Amino acid sequence: MSTQATTPDRLTKAVMNLPRRDARDKLQGRTRYTVDDTDAGLLHAAFRRAEIASGRILRIDTIAARAMPGVKAIATAEDAPGLHGIGIADHPLFADEVVRYHGEPLAVVAATTLDQARAAAAAIEVEIEPLPACLTMEQSLAADAPLIHPDWQSYEILKDGAARGGNVAWEATVVRGDTDAAFARDDVTIVEGTYQVGRQSHVPFEPRAVVADYEDGRFHIRTSTQVPWTVRHVTAKVLGVAESRVRVTVPAVGGGFGLKFDCSLEPFAAILARKTGRRVSLVNSRREEQMTCLSRENADILIRSAVTADGRILGREATVLMDCGAYGGEQVFLTTMTAHTLGGNYRLESVRLSSRAVYTNTPPNGAFRACNGVYNTFALERHTDEICAAIGMDPMEFRRRNVVGDGDLGATGQVFEGDVLRPMLDLALTKHGPHDGRTHTDDGRLYGRATTVGTWFIFVGPSAATVNLNADGSATLVTSGVEIGSGTMVQSLPQIVAANLGLHPDDVIVKTADTDASGRDLGVGGGRTTVSIGAASEAACEEVRQKLLRVAAQMLQTSEEQLVLKDGRVEIVGRPGSGTSIQTVIAQAEADIGPISGSGAFTAPGIPAMPGCAAGHFIDAIDIPVFAVHDCELAVDPDTGAVEILSYRVVQDVGRALNPRAVHSQIQGGVTQGIGYALHEDITINAQGAFDQAGFSDYRIPTALDTLPIDFHLYEGAPSCGPLGTKGAGEVPILNVGATIACALARATGQAANQLPLTAPRVMALMDGAGPDLRFPHISRRWSDNTIAFRD
Amino acid sequence: MTISLTINGDPLEYSGDPRRTLLSVLRNDLRLTGAKEVCGEGFCGACTVHVDGAPKVACLIPMGTLSGRSITTIEGLGAPDMLNAVQQAFVDHDVVQCGMCFPGMVLSMSHFLAETPHPTRDEIKRAMTGNLCRCTGYERIVDALASIAPAQEALS
Ligand code: FES
Ligand code: FES
Numbered sequence: 001m002s003t004q005a006t007t008p009d010r011l012t013k014a015v016m017n018l019p020r021r022d023a024r025d026k027l028q029g030r031t032r033y034t035v036d037d038t039d040a041g042l043l044h045a046a047f048r049r050a051e052i053a054s055g056r057i058l059r060i061d062t063i064a065a066r067a068m069p070g071v072k073a074i075a076t077a078e079d080a081p082g083l084h085g086i087g088i089a090d091h092p093l094f095a096d097e098v099v100r101y102h103g104e105p106l107a108v109v110a111a112t113t114l115d116q117a118r119a120a121a122a123a124i125e126v127e128i129e130p131l132p133a134c135l136t137m138e139q140s141l142a143a144d145a146p147l148i149h150p151d152w153q154s155y156e157i158l159k160d161g162a163a164r165g166g167n168v169a170w171e172a173t174v175v176r177g178d179t180d181a182a183f184a185r186d187d188v189t190i191v192e193g194t195y196q197v198g199r200q201s202h203v204p205f206e207p208r209a210v211v212a213d214y215e216d217g218r219f220h221i222r223t224s225t226q227v228p229w230t231v232r233h234v235t236a237k238v239l240g241v242a243e244s245r246v247r248v249t250v251p252a253v254g255g256g257f258g259l260k261f262d263c264s265l266e267p268f269a270a271i272l273a274r275k276t277g278r279r280v281s282l283v284n285s286r287r288e289e290q291m292t293c294l295s296r297e298n299a300d301i302l303i304r305s306a307v308t309a310d311g312r313i314l315g316r317e318a319t320v321l322m323d324c325g326a327y328g329g330e331q332v333f334l335t336t337m338t339a340h341t342l343g344g345n346y347r348l349e350s351v352r353l354s355s356r357a358v359y360t361n362t363p364p365n366g367a368f369r370a371c372n373g374v375y376n377t378f379a380l381e382r383h384t385d386e387i388c389a390a391i392g393m394d395p396m397e398f399r400r401r402n403v404v405g406d407g408d409l410g411a412t413g414q415v416f417e418g419d420v421l422r423p424m425l426d427l428a429l430t431k432h433g434p435h436d437g438r439t440h441t442d443d444g445r446l447y448g449r450a451t452t453v454g455t456w457f458i459f460v461g462p463s464a465a466t467v468n469l470n471a472d473g474s475a476t477l478v479t480s481g482v483e484i485g486s487g488t489m490v491q492s493l494p495q496i497v498a499a500n501l502g503l504h505p506d507d508v509i510v511k512t513a514d515t516d517a518s519g520r521d522l523g524v525g526g527g528r529t530t531v532s533i534g535a536a537s538e539a540a541c542e543e544v545r546q547k548l549l550r551v552a553a554q555m556l557q558t559s560e561e562q563l564v565l566k567d568g569r570v571e572i573v574g575r576p577g578s579g580t581s582i583q584t585v586i587a588q589a590e591a592d593i594g595p596i597s598g599s600g601a602f603t604a605p606g607i608p609a610m611p612g613c614a615a616g617h618f619i620d621a622i623d624i625p626v627f628a629v630h631d632c633e634l635a636v637d638p639d640t641g642a643v644e645i646l647s648y649r650v651v652q653d654v655g656r657a658l659n660p661r662a663v664h665s666q667i668q669g670g671v672t673q674g675i676g677y678a679l680h681e682d683i684t685i686n687a688q689g690a691f692d693q694a695g696f697s698d699y700r701i702p703t704a705l706d707t708l709p710i711d712f713h714l715y716e717g718a719p720s721c722g723p724l725g726t727k728g729a730g731e732v733p734i735l736n737v738g739a740t741i742a743c744a745l746a747r748a749t750g751q752a753a754n755q756l757p758l759t760a761p762r763v764m765a766l767m768d769g770a771g772p773d774l775r776f777p778h779i780s781r782r783w784s785d786n787t788i789a790f791r792d
Numbered sequence: 793m794t795i796s797l798t799i800n801g802d803p804l805e806y807s808g809d810p811r812r813t814l815l816s817v818l819r820n821d822l823r824l825t826g827a828k829e830v831c832g833e834g835f836c837g838a839c840t841v842h843v844d845g846a847p848k849v850a851c852l853i854p855m856g857t858l859s860g861r862s863i864t865t866i867e868g869l870g871a872p873d874m875l876n877a878v879q880q881a882f883v884d885h886d887v888v889q890c891g892m893c894f895p896g897m898v899l900s901m902s903h904f905l906a907e908t909p910h911p912t913r914d915e916i917k918r919a920m921t922g923n924l925c926r927c928t929g930y931e932r933i934v935d936a937l938a939s940i941a942p943a944q945e946a947l948s
Contacts (some may be wrong), residue, residue: 019886026891027879027898029826029866036825203926205830205838205892254828254892255926286831485890485927661886665932669889672929696835696924704920704930 011724014499017661020490033254034209034224045282046117048107048124050099053361053689054133061125070116073275076107082238087332089156093238100326101363102689103292110272133361137321138778140167148359162616163788169328169357172335172616177350182315188306191387194774195379197756199295199683206254207289212269213279219246219270224253226260227523228513234263250513256484258367261525287694294366298323301379302779311398315350319786324357325364331357334372336617342376343411344455346402354787370735373456381452381739413610414621420718424629424651445635448748454736457622458728459526460604464519465536467544469596473583480513480521481533486730488529491659496534500541502565527728534723539600547596551589626732627653630740636748641763649711655720655727666730672707674737797858800868810856815839826866826895837923840896841865847900866895878902885936889927897923
């Protein structure tokens with residue numbers, strides 16, 4: 001089949017501003033999210049959580065609690081002895097013998113009402129002997145630090161090849177070229193910078209929530225998740241049952257942003273459903289949701305660079321410490337992404353990176369929209385501006401000279417394809433004009449502007465799709481995708497299927513995840529849904545198309561090559577009206593070969609790194625890089641430290657935009673979350689190891705007055721293996737917001753804005769010369785000291 | 793003590809704990825789940841309902857204070873096949889994402905536009921600060937609302 005030849009036509013057909021089909025119900029309050037399952041007969045569950053950061057469990061006595069009104073079952077560590085995790089199985093479902101973080105589940109109670117469940121949970125008798133706690137990475141990495149996982153060596157390894165040890169859960173390193181030689185040269189300027197970020201909480205409006213049932217000897221889990229197959233796998237693993245005993249379905253999800261990219265409450269509810277034989281609902285209260293949020297992690301970063309007078313980066317060494325909290329979780333995987341973000345953007349002649357997930361006695365962290373890319377880009381772009389200041393080069397000029405282009409090497413030695421970042425920078429410059437050297441606004445505030453670049457990736461990987469062609473001429477797409485709000489399931493996927501089959505997207509029914517019906521999938525996140533599920537859907541359509549055309553060719557006495565699918569009809573090329581309706585062909589097919597359906601699959605084989613230069617990495621290179629250029633103007637009030645964003649402009653590499661209006665929505669929403677991250681979403685951890693911010697009153701997400709209309713340009717045509725040349729567009733808008741705001745603020749104030757968030761008090765302190773202490777005694781200036789693998 | 797009120801035009805005789813919130817009764821007893829419990833402390837506006845025509849956050853209203861009141865929830869706004877001007881503008885401008893904030897947003901903004909038929913962009917944004925949204929970044933919602941006033945003028 002000449003897929004190639006038909007691409008431009010399919011593309012034209014696929015691009016449209018299709019409105020969302022789920023909008024009406026959402027606007028009328030009819031959509032039932034997992035939290036809206038309040039039916040009679042449902043049992044309600046509540047946790048008893050630890051209120052200490054580190055301790056030995058001496059006694060958990062549930063006898064009195066069991067006798068309380070309405071209580072149907074109580075589960076503890078005895079009910080789920082297994083360990084799970086990413087890369088290493090280090091995570092028990094319930095705290096077992098020891099408590100490793102404030103908020104860790106000790107027990108969960110199912111009762112007739114939620115109030116009864118909470119009362120019984122509070123009545124469980126708990127005795128815990130306090131143990132010393134490491135609340136910061138500096139404490140965890142101290143020579144005499146207590147081990148948070150004394151048995152770390154005995155854990156099952158799920159992915160080989162990483163250095164681990166002590167309180168270092170995982171270490172990923174990159175060594176390419178000879179940085180020692182680069183730093184030893186006498187014609188280089190050595191620039192060193194340290195950077196620090198706090199955690200960011202997702203605050204999805206629907207918290208993590210699940211309703212579990214035990215039917216015919218199997219678990220049925222309805223849950224608010226991005227990863228139905230992970231939920232299936234982890235639930236089975238910790239319960240010690242076969243995976244085929246678990247079915248996961250997903251109603252509309254009320255926001256995810258990566259928080260729901262891991263199994264969370266599901267196994268607890270499943271255990272209670274099995275114990276009671278009843279449907280059990282388990283929903284995090286807002287306080288629990290916030291206090292145990294799998295946040296974007298806090299991080300401490302050191303970067304050193306050896307740069308020539310004409311701006312060549314001969315050597316770069318960096319250490320990134322990522323706080324994974326009490327268990328490794330997603331951070332173990334994310335150590336990989338330092339290479340492609342902090343190690344990205346620019347051509348490096350030699351590079352050494354150490355990226356470490358460090359255990360602390362704090363709530364575990366997770367994935368959040370563009371993950372560590374967000375703060376690695378912040379650190380890298382601030383460092384880049386510090387380099388420019390040190391060698392006296394214009395920051396735009398430095399970036400234009402150094403951004404990776406066609407044939408350039410990435411940190412792990414991957415060869416980039418196509419010039420993308422430089423033309424994007426040039427476009428931004430033409431569109432937005434050069435920086436004009438202004439220092440103050442008309443009303444006397446400090447003015448700053450910055451332009452930054454960023455690199456992120458599309459997390460490809462396996463997806464499956466089935467397309468059933470129905471007798472009425474409609475098509476049903478069955479995948480494990482879920483609609484988390486971004487619109488992929490209601491916009492780009494039906495657009496792709498419709499374009500491939502010559503239908504209108506309204507005639508494409510999209511079924512959301514049901515692991516009993518849809519094929520395996522990695523989940524909705526990492527910008528992969530349009531790309532991976534989209535590609536699998538195209539492959540399924542191709543099978544449908546071939547079957548359909550074979551039957552039609554017989555009917556119309558012509559060859560398949562002469563036929564096209566268009567507007568619900570099969571037509572002979574160049575002779576509109578000569579063919580027949582798709583329903584007629586389907587009816588004929590039912591008689592000849594049976595109903596028409598097709599299945600498709602996708603995975604990206606993975607681009608190799610340069611042999612031997614990356615260790616502890618989950619992927620060697622990035623299959624689909626995504627680039628972004630951001631530009632921000634801001635004003636700082638010198639009396640209060642308040643920051644006002646005056647303009648914010650984005651040039652985003654989208655491959656191809658199938659639904660430009662929906663991409664605009666993602667940019668507006670993503671940049672706004674980034675503004676919150678940069679300026680006022682602050683999480684602090686107190687002496688008990690708990691967050692000081694427990695809800696909306698003290699964790700301040702942006703309101704309508706904290707944002708502004710984001711100017712944007714969708715940059716099309718960069719290479720992508722995604723269907724129709726697409727790349728995911730929803731994750732990346734947040735990527736360089738922290739970077740751009742910090743760089744602009746540094747220029748406005750003349751101070752090193754090297755810590756996020758830049759709350760007004762922190763900005764005041766910076767301007768008063770009382771900025772944070774970022775000397776980082778726990779990070780050595782000798783790079784190899786910050787590794788297990790290369791330490792001598 | 794029994795409290796008499798109406799919910800979406802239907803009478804309700806409530807004889808439970810007067811300290812329970814209206815939101816809990818709507819969601820758990822009446823299974824009217826359009827009003828969302830998001831923050832539970834009056835900050836986010838996702839639980840907004842109309843009490844005697846004015847928007848109020850249902851998570852902070854004890855049932856005991858509602859005697860004789862008339863409550864309209866998102867389910868009671870218009871008819872199933874009829875969107876009001878705010879809902880229609882949100883559909884036309886494709887501004888919905890996860891949707892959790894929108895029932896509250898619709899009720900707040902419908903009331904605001906009825907009171908302020910020709911708002912400036914700034915007035916819209918100020919009126920919206922009681923309704924938080926984590927997904928959209930607001931501005932496209934403001935665009936949708938700003939389109940309503942002129943459109944209505946053109947129609948009349
Ligand atoms: S739930 Fe009532 S204001 Fe947030
Ligand atoms: S659309 Fe998700 S919170 Fe507003």
